[in-house]
């Protein structure tokens with residue numbers, strides 16, 4: 001099903017394919033080097049390839065009205081039905097969708113995308129004819145999907161309800177059973193085959209691509225070791241920041257926390273009052289968030305390979321320079337030459353800018369821009385940096 005993953009513009013929206021690297025592609029797309037990289041590591045990361053352009057602003061207008069397809073693809077919209085919407089916090093929910101016409105071909109499309117790295121799909125808001133991107137969650141032991149549902153191509157999403165957002169509000173107001181049209185997959189970042197170490201700096205719903213990156217890295221490695229590959233085991237360290245305690249309820253950090261004091265980059269989130277998701281009445285302080293359960297499941301599935309640290313704006317615990325510096329400390333198990341190390345940053349625009357500098361627009365394209373912010377200050381060598 002590789003045709004569905006062709007890396008090119010599609011429909012009315014010009015999409016940026018955010019390649020990290022690939023050992024199989026003729027192009028060698030890689031993450032942008034930290035501006036302070038050594039010449040060797042700079043060479044390693046020189047293969048950045050910007051293939052297409054991205055739409056301006058937060059989303060895109062859908063001008064085409066191609067007929068709906070029964071298998072997810074980049075050209076036309078495919079109908080899914082909303083199976084369930086479970087509150088994760090008062091401002092976010094876990095959506096489960098199933099293809100209107102279930103078939104194994106959807107599963108094949110997803111499999112290709114999972115193998116490559118981080119991917120998203122675009123949802124359509126039919127009344128306004130606008131689209132927004134959302135990140136499918138991988139399947140873990142915490143997932144409520146059955147094998148049949150997985151084979152039928154069910155997808156799950158962690159979506160925050162923006163108080164003033166057109167599409168996220170629309171999605172949160174849909175009745176169960178309603179249709180949702182989507183197209184994709186859009187490859188956001190190719191994780192190179194030789195990657196053995198990822199530090200993922202996530203803010204808010206930026207945790208969805210972090211789960212994807214963990215799943216992609218570790219499930220791929222699982223397959224490689226079954227095939228006799230004896231390279232060192234991969235690791236992912238996720239630093240997840242949230243504004244409110246309820247966003248990561250039950251999450252316990254693997255690293256004893258260092259409290260970093262400074263002002264919040266989550267102020268952009270704005271007021272929460274007008275967009276609250278109603279939590280079930282039995283929800284109380286001790287409930288573990290569905291996303292924390294997903295992270296816990298990933299940790300149990302790959303013991304010793306996944307580390308998660310939680311940060312809370314509400315408790316003045318912010319991701320600071322020293323947290324990232326600790327996370328990138330060399331591990332003897334992965335200090336093998338030829339291994340690629342990546343720092344991926346995902347979250348609100350202000351969060352990405354603070355951590356790694358803003359992405360930039362040039363000639364209608366959204367580009368990575370130079371590495372700045374906290375990560376630049378760390379003066380890291382040998383780490384590729386990619387802003388999602």
Ligand SMILES: Cc1cc2nc3c(=O)[nH]c(=O)nc-3n(C[C@H](O)[C@H](O)[C@H](O)COP(=O)(O)OP(=O)(O)OC[C@H]3O[C@@H](n4cnc5c(N)ncnc54)[C@H](O)[C@@H]3O)c2cc1C
Pocket residue numbers: 058059120132133134135136157158159160161162163164165166167168169188205208
């Ligand atoms: C690759 C990718 C993957 C993503 N994955 C996820 C995911 O898994 N989960 C998730 O929750 N989100 C995800 N997002 C974000 C998502 O695509 C949407 O941007 C988000 O849901 C908000 O969309 P919206 O239509 O609800 O809000 P919008 O209508 O786009 O508004 C966003 C904000 O901008 C403000 N705004 C809009 N227009 C103006 C204006 N003219 N002037 C001033 N302010 C304005 C609004 O008040 C609102 O606060 C992802 C984004 C990308 C690019």
